[in-house]
Amino acid sequence: MEYINEVNINEAIVHILDVNSDEPILNEYPLELNEEVHKFVLRHVERALKDEELKYALFNSGRGIIKEVTQEYLNGHCTIIEASQEIARTLFGIMKTNSSIPSCDLMAVAFSTEFGPMLGLFKMDYVKNYTHKIDFVDNRMSIKIIPQATGLPVSAQKIQKCAFIIPMTEEANYHLMVIDKQGKKGEGDEYGAKYFLSSFLGCTLINSKRDLTKSFLNAAENWTRANAVNDAVKAENIRSAIKKSLKEEDHIDIRELSSNIFEDEYEKQAFVAFVQSQGIEEKLPVDKQWVEKKLKRIRLKIDKEIDLYIDADTYHDSRKFEIIRNGDGSINMVIKHVMNYIEK
Template identity: 30%
Template sequence: MGGETTVSVKKLIVHILDGNLHMPLLSEGEHPEDSEIDEFVQKHVIKILKDEGLKSSSFTGETNRVREICREIAYNNEYFKEGTCELAGIFFGIMKKNADIPSADMLCCLLEMDGIMHLGILKLNYRNSYIHYVTAIDKGAVNSIIKQKTALAPEGQKIEECILINLQNMDISLIEKKYDINGEKAFYISNLFLNCTSSLSGKEKLKIFKKATENFRKEFFEDDFAKTAEIRRAVSDSIDENNGINVIEVAENAFSGNHDLQKSYIEHVERAGLEERIVKVSETAAEKNFRRQKIRTDTGIEINLPVNFYNDAQKVEFINNPDGTISIIIKNISKITDV
């Protein structure tokens, strides 16, 4: 799923999961037809499909109540209201046992995505906001500001917890957060609600790669900023050629001619938990993480350079002075602006 996926909202219902209450407030009927709300859902689902934190998951266990409910909804769409009420009840039970899980509106939707029916569960966590409030008094009205504790996220803000279930093959796409569960941070949606196993998300894979690469650099090239830039440029070039990071290509280009270092680097990344040879990376993530190199001097100067400038003597030059200091010359500048 992803890319230019078309999303059509077929059914919609909202259940209130407020941890301050003794039970969930389950809707007795589906949400009235509303083109603006449908568009709201469509936009968020498309954002979810493109999110770096989205991961693929699969139901586990011979008996799995959530999977059974999904199968019933797939077989009979009229079971949607009854099925989502039960799902909301299961979810609320988990919340009541784990106070760290935030209260939310649970927006459940039946979606047709590229011709395949999906069940969407969007957890709209509450946020504090402030609204005006008018109080009538004998002399007229008093306008005041009060705290609204059950406000939903603004339209432009991404949803932090959500589930998309393919009702044809029961594959799951999931974005979740860790909360305190029995004294330690854990994913409660996959472990307690869905009972599923998950692959690493693109965001998690990128985090592992970055940390493993940085640890390797510190171990072998602690203060060699030129080598740091070379590694980063090798990653950037790999993304250009593969729309992702090819670990073997990065090793070959960053440590050219040194087969021992290449092998050691690849093994280091694998031990960190990254088994894929190519890690898909969006251009946004590439620009944020690998296209530029920030360096800081002991004199307090910071320079943020595109990585492809390092080997271009027409752009920047690093000069090792006889006294052991380094001079940096930035060349061919036509304009300087304050940022």
């Protein structure tokens, strides 16, 4: 996964896609990027680029409107107004065929990074905001609170669906990065359907090094929870060995790791089989930057009664924190030399 640190906004534009209308409301001018608007756009771009759900994708073979229009723009053959209007028409047409897709604004953002130019497409679902309304009734002031149903997500909120497209080259390993979060069950067909990926973008997700590392850690944790029940010593040994390998190795050999962790032959095979059943191959690369961030803090749920957040360095510092094995499968977690604490 390429972690982007430099984002320079070049231009942006917004179109209104109201499913209650017959046509989209298409903007004919780019946004005026004054200080406040620039900050709003930049924060959404930066937040989305750092989102854990951001994934690599390839455009499907053959023709595709989004693929063709975005490449025309990125190669300088059309303006952001022309490109974004065609993109907005495409998304609006899809929305009109599915009543469960909510109205939104489509924001297109052109920006440059240390890896080159990108075009961001954001489906800005409306959020309900509230404002006041002042009336005069019988010469007396009446102030009411009324809802506004077309508010845009503030920069602190995560966008549910967006894409970042790059110029396509023969040697490129990916064509775009995508966020396509699904809502909670029961919220409607829109969130269960992959319309954003398939019908709109016309792309297929591919696994990045971060995806593989994240999937492996999740699979290992799920196996540990199921196979080290009421055996805290065993669970601690498994988790510590896996974290040590992720921190020290650039590649993980699942079979070799399993042999180093388990003595029982059945458990060795069972662990490997379970990890592979989660779609993870026997050998995988490790995303060291993601591991460093993920394992920087440790969150423990102890006997379903105690939550403990602890810095990784403190967790491994025997002067401050220690795990003592009691010999019966249980452990004591000891916090040492406490000089100050507060209640929250």
